Amino acid sequence: MLKDIDEMLLTSEKKRENLIPILQRIQQRHAYLSPDAMKLVALHLGISSSEVYGVATFYNQFRFHPPGKHQIKVCLGTACHVVGGDIILENFERKLGIKDGETTPDREFSIERVACVGCCALAPVAVVDDVVQACMAPSKVEGILLGFDIERERDEREKQESEASQ
Amino acid sequence: MIKVNVDGRAIEVGEGQSLLAVCLQQGIFIPHLCFLEGMPESPASCRLCFVDIQGEPAPVASCKVPPWDGMVVRTDTERVRRLQKSALRLLLSVHHVDCRNCPSNKKCVLQDLAKFLGVPLKSKKLEHLQREIGVELDHPLFQFVPERCVLCEKCIAVCRQHNDFSLLTFAKRGFNTVVTCFEKDPDRLPCSDCRACVEICPVSAIFLKNEAAEACLDQPPPFPDSP
Amino acid sequence: MKQANSDVLERFRTLIRQARQTVQESKEPGKPHIYIGMATCGLAAGATETKQAFEETLAERGIEARIIPVGCIGHCYGEPLVVIENPGFPAICYHKVTAGKAGALVRAFLEEGDPLFEYVLGALEENDLIPTVMDFPRFNLERRVVMADCGALDPENIDQYLAGGGYESLLKALEMTPEEVIQEIIDSGLRGRGGAGFPTGRKWQAARSADGSRKTVICNADEGDPGAYMDRTILESNPHQLLEGLAVCAYAVEAENAVIYVRAEYPLAVKMIRRAIDQAGQAGLLGAHILGTRFSLSVSVFEGSGAFVCGEETALIQSLEGKRGMPQHRPPYPVHKGLWQQPTVINNVKTLSSVPTIVKKGAAWYRQIGTQSSPGTAIFSVVGKVVHPGLVEIPMGTTLGRLIFEICGGIPNRKKFKAVQIGGPSGGCLPESFMDTPVDFDSLTQAGAMMGSGGMVVMDEDSCLVNVARFFIDFTQNESCGKCTFCRIGTRHILNILERITKGEGKEGDLETLRELSQDIKTASLCGLGKTAPNPILTSLEYFREEYQAHIREKRCPAMMCRALTAFYIDLDKCARGCDACVGSCPVDAIFTTKGRKKAIDQELCVKCGECMVACPTEYDAVGKVSPSELAPVIERPQEKAS
Numbered sequence A: 001m002l003k004d005i006d007e008m009l010l011t012s013e014k015k016r017e018n019l020i021p022i023l024q025r026i027q028q029r030h031a032y033l034s035p036d037a038m039k040l041v042a043l044h045l046g047i048s049s050s051e052v053y054g055v056a057t058f059y060n061q062f063r064f065h066p067p068g069k070h071q072i073k074v075c076l077g078t079a080c081h082v083v084g085g086d087i088i089l090e091n092f093e094r095k096l097g098i099k100d101g102e103t104t105p106d107r108e109f110s111i112e113r114v115a116c117v118g119c120c121a122l123a124p125v126a127v128v129d130d131v132v133q134a135c136m137a138p139s140k141v142e143g144i145l146l147g148f149d150i151e152r153e154r155d156e157r158e159k160q161e162s163e164a165s166q
Numbered sequence B: 001m002i003k004v005n006v007d008g009r010a011i012e013v014g015e016g017q018s019l020l021a022v023c024l025q026q027g028i029f030i031p032h033l034c035f036l037e038g039m040p041e042s043p044a045s046c047r048l049c050f051v052d053i054q055g056e057p058a059p060v061a062s063c064k065v066p067p068w069d070g071m072v073v074r075t076d077t078e079r080v081r082r083l084q085k086s087a088l089r090l091l092l093s094v095h096h097v098d099c100r101n102c103p104s105n106k107k108c109v110l111q112d113l114a115k116f117l118g119v120p121l122k123s124k125k126l127e128h129l130q131r132e133i134g135v136e137l138d139h140p141l142f143q144f145v146p147e148r149c150v151l152c153e154k155c156i157a158v159c160r161q162h163n164d165f166s167l168l169t170f171a172k173r174g175f176n177t178v179v180t181c182f183e184k185d186p187d188r189l190p191c192s193d194c195r196a197c198v199e200i201c202p203v204s205a206i207f208l209k210n211e212a213a214e215a216c217l218d219q220p221p222p223f224p225d226s227p
Numbered sequence C: 001m002k003q004a005n006s007d008v009l010e011r012f013r014t015l016i017r018q019a020r021q022t023v024q025e026s027k028e029p030g031k032p033h034i035y036i037g038m039a040t041c042g043l044a045a046g047a048t049e050t051k052q053a054f055e056e057t058l059a060e061r062g063i064e065a066r067i068i069p070v071g072c073i074g075h076c077y078g079e080p081l082v083v084i085e086n087p088g089f090p091a092i093c094y095h096k097v098t099a100g101k102a103g104a105l106v107r108a109f110l111e112e113g114d115p116l117f118e119y120v121l122g123a124l125e126e127n128d129l130i131p132t133v134m135d136f137p138r139f140n141l142e143r144r145v146v147m148a149d150c151g152a153l154d155p156e157n158i159d160q161y162l163a164g165g166g167y168e169s170l171l172k173a174l175e176m177t178p179e180e181v182i183q184e185i186i187d188s189g190l191r192g193r194g195g196a197g198f199p200t201g202r203k204w205q206a207a208r209s210a211d212g213s214r215k216t217v218i219c220n221a222d223e224g225d226p227g228a229y230m231d232r233t234i235l236e237s238n239p240h241q242l243l244e245g246l247a248v249c250a251y252a253v254e255a256e257n258a259v260i261y262v263r264a265e266y267p268l269a270v271k272m273i274r275r276a277i278d279q280a281g282q283a284g285l286l287g288a289h290i291l292g293t294r295f296s297l298s299v300s301v302f303e304g305s306g307a308f309v310c311g312e313e314t315a316l317i318q319s320l321e322g323k324r325g326m327p328q329h330r331p332p333y334p335v336h337k338g339l340w341q342q343p344t345v346i347n348n349v350k351t352l353s354s355v356p357t358i359v360k361k362g363a364a365w366y367r368q369i370g371t372q373s374s375p376g377t378a379i380f381s382v383v384g385k386v387v388h389p390g391l392v393e394i395p396m397g398t399t400l401g402r403l404i405f406e407i408c409g410g411i412p413n414r415k416k417f418k419a420v421q422i423g424g425p426s427g428g429c430l431p432e433s434f435m436d437t438p439v440d441f442d443s444l445t446q447a448g449a450m451m452g453s454g455g456m457v458v459m460d461e462d463s464c465l466v467n468v469a470r471f472f473i474d475f476t477q478n479e480s481c482g483k484c485t486f487c488r489i490g491t492r493h494i495l496n497i498l499e500r501i502t503k504g505e506g507k508e509g510d511l512e513t514l515r516e517l518s519q520d521i522k523t524a525s526l527c528g529l530g531k532t533a534p535n536p537i538l539t540s541l542e543y544f545r546e547e548y549q550a551h552i553r554e555k556r557c558p559a560m561m562c563r564a565l566t567a568f569y570i571d572l573d574k575c576a577r578g579c580d581a582c583v584g585s586c587p588v589d590a591i592f593t594t595k596g597r598k599k600a601i602d603q604e605l606c607v608k609c610g611e612c613m614v615a616c617p618t619e620y621d622a623v624g625k626v627s628p629s630e631l632a633p634v635i636e637r638p639q640e641k642a643s
């Protein structure tokens, strides 16, 4: 990972104003910002690593821990709030046993709250692995998670079968 | 020469200074926290230095106003005091008031302001709020008590002045903003010769660690949302 | 100095000719054309599946037709929206076109010539067969200036924009002196659509006359209001119009750099605007020596990283410089000292997108629309409890009542209107008595709300104003940058108090503290975020004080929205024994069987999600809701038998 970041940094100009775009690119590739990554960026731009850390923690976008395999974002924007977006969030939290901003111990799921994804007319809305799920309801929460369970079971079964057939 | 009138007193001032700086030099006290003598820009974040200027609809932060000729200023109107008291009450509502165990006791700016404005240190008007700190300033030489910090930014400013770039930084945002230092490598820290932040901090939120505390030098860096 | 000469004109004419030709060639006369709205909201409603269904059915039936993805027209209630041009018929707009309907449309309409009236929203042109969309208030009371072409163009195709008269205003501007351009904008009375309504022409003039060698124009597309999405729609649906406005502005203030600051949460918008910049560059309409003149403009895109406060201009600049997005004291204003301490114009997406039309049709034309002090149109994203939510562009001065009840169809389910929150988290909450208030910058500010972002949330009798006020302050205190005392700590106190109140733990005196704190925060905060954050509290306290008092004194939420103060129960007289519909719907298994196989709710377990109320068949309608929660009948849950 660090080697990859090193290479990435080679292609970006050593200008302070590139700090946020660089952090965005690192996160895009590696899903989060590790302390070492931030130190590398600081070294590259010739600023203190504190400053990089200070900037990164200011913005909602940046994560400092690897997220789960499936990312669940529940909209708590105005329109979604009025029709019970918090109930949807709670349902995800209860089913997965984690709070928003956390990741399940098996690193399968993480939950985040977001503010308006721009589909207010279809509220409440959740974004599951970048697919917008319109008109959410607690039963739909169950459906989505069940879908993942089935997928996982199928994958495991296929894996076993392919192992068995070898 | 620019002539201004403050609380009925005529003052002559030169250019290039803020109204707050001018008043302080003339012995006219205006409550303030984030203004730092000799720094180019005040962050204007503490919101204590309000004054009423004739012609302005609302009180203005004097640390950001250059005096102009003929300016008429009052530093003690009712609405100015109301805002100052409110700001101080807010600051105290998140401050760990424990004067007896604080190195700043008796030379503390909060104590002074409270006395000046007549605000009790432990006000019943507002609940005491606890911040989620989560980040520790884990520094080889200094100890940091975020519950004391008033986020005046002075430590960051002097650090930048002494070392060209700042080793201290604000981290996180909003209510949970804290001062921290991300660099843990003693070789990259010029702190042992500097200590400017310790000297400037008005509330002893940063102070020198005693020897015994140095044992915890090689702990892993803490993170804001670590589980 | 004017920049255009005959060479420039010739170049531009060639460009237009080529574009027209390409567009002409891409149309295949005699073949049906299917336009599908594929902006974010369309995609969420399933436009991808719709498109796929069209493709598959067309292939299966061997029909040749062209499918053209377009942007969003703002009628979000009807997504996925599809327009079909079938030779021999007027262009017809269909709403809620699911994959199934798409297949049916191909078979019935394209194959058999039956336009399937039951799916039609309206025709787009006058005809004898089908009523046009203009018969609906949602269409005919609107006045589209900025969004005129949204949803009619393929945003990824510059030729379509050019063929429709695009970039003519840039050419016209280049034929004028920068001063003349600025004068035109001043004359038009255009005011900034980013919230505060500052006169755009005066801003440009100040930047033009300010000293500086590296002036910059910034387009503020950081739309952070959690309920407004018109800027995103414009970027996704008509990016070239914005680029043209940006170029006119840069020409007028003599800037050679422009930055578009877009939220990273808008990936589609980022993609569209990037593509548009590339295409305009290739056509010689951006970049070095635009159309062969001496005017050059390089445009870049900066993705904001999720901080509402970065919509504030000084914070935005900090963020562009790679710092924490903390607002700075003004003055100096950005027009004097902005990005890199150089004069900088910051304008909202809608402001810049209005510019091409103004330049093209003239200031006098623009002044005809709207009111004396606020000319032009306003765009609102109306959401919440209305029949036709979505984006609405209306002339300034339209009354609130007309907007909510006529254009957006009023409140669904025969509920009563209660309040409307205008201007997002920094706006205010207005009750029914304000329905005659005209929508313009000054009237709204006077009423205690503000134009703000243009977010508008309509609330009916089931919405609790205390809860909504808590929601907004929760948002703003979360987004406070933390720099200044009042906003950082004050909003947190307000949130705490409101949280207590919505939980039934309010105290006498709370309302007084709320009001005082709100006023102090409003006067003493450093930037616009703090200065406006208390607006929802102050207005709701003024107009809905009884509602606060019911929460505090009676522990009752009149709208039954605050969950801690309400309870669900099952009316045993109405419950049909053994229907069991509710049992499975409960996510926490709080519903149990009591005497006579009837159902009851275990209040200890219930999380008050309301699913059972939805699940209970309407003919029984046995699930009820009460506040305060003690009023719910208590039914003991029988001990589970050991199985």
Ligand SMILES: Cc1cc2nc3c(=O)[nH]c(=O)nc-3n(C[C@H](O)[C@H](O)[C@H](O)COP(=O)(O)O)c2cc1C
Pocket: C191, C192, C193, C194, C195, C196, C197, C198, C200, C220, C221, C222, C223, C224, C225, C308, C309, C310, C311, C312, C313, C314, C346, C347, C348, C349, C351, C352, C453, C527, C528, C529
């Ligand atoms: C907290 C806050 C958030 C803001 N958010 C936005 C925004 O999302 N988009 C915007 O155009 N202006 C926003 N503004 C207003 C900008 O500071 C600025 O006034 C505006 O971009 C100027 O453009 P205009 O003259 O075209 O209105 C915001 C202001 C504040 C105080």
Ligand code: SF4
Pocket: B148, B149, B150, B151, B152, B153, B154, B155, B156, B179, B200, B201, B202, B203, B204, B205, B206
């Ligand atoms: S640590 Fe001290 S100097 Fe630094 S911001 Fe806090 S109170 Fe100010």
Ligand code: SF4
Pocket: C309, C326, C327, C479, C480, C481, C482, C483, C484, C485, C487, C488, C525, C526, C527, C528, C529, C530, C531
């Ligand atoms: S008002 Fe709020 S957002 Fe604005 S500078 Fe102060 S703390 Fe930051």
Ligand code: FES
Pocket: A075, A076, A077, A078, A079, A080, A081, A115, A116, A117, A118, A119, A120, A123, A124, A125, C226, C227
């Ligand atoms: S509020 Fe949830 S999508 Fe807009």
Ligand code: FES
Pocket: B031, B032, B033, B034, B035, B042, B043, B044, B045, B046, B047, B048, B049, B061, B062, B063, B064
């Ligand atoms: S001294 Fe002026 S705001 Fe702090």
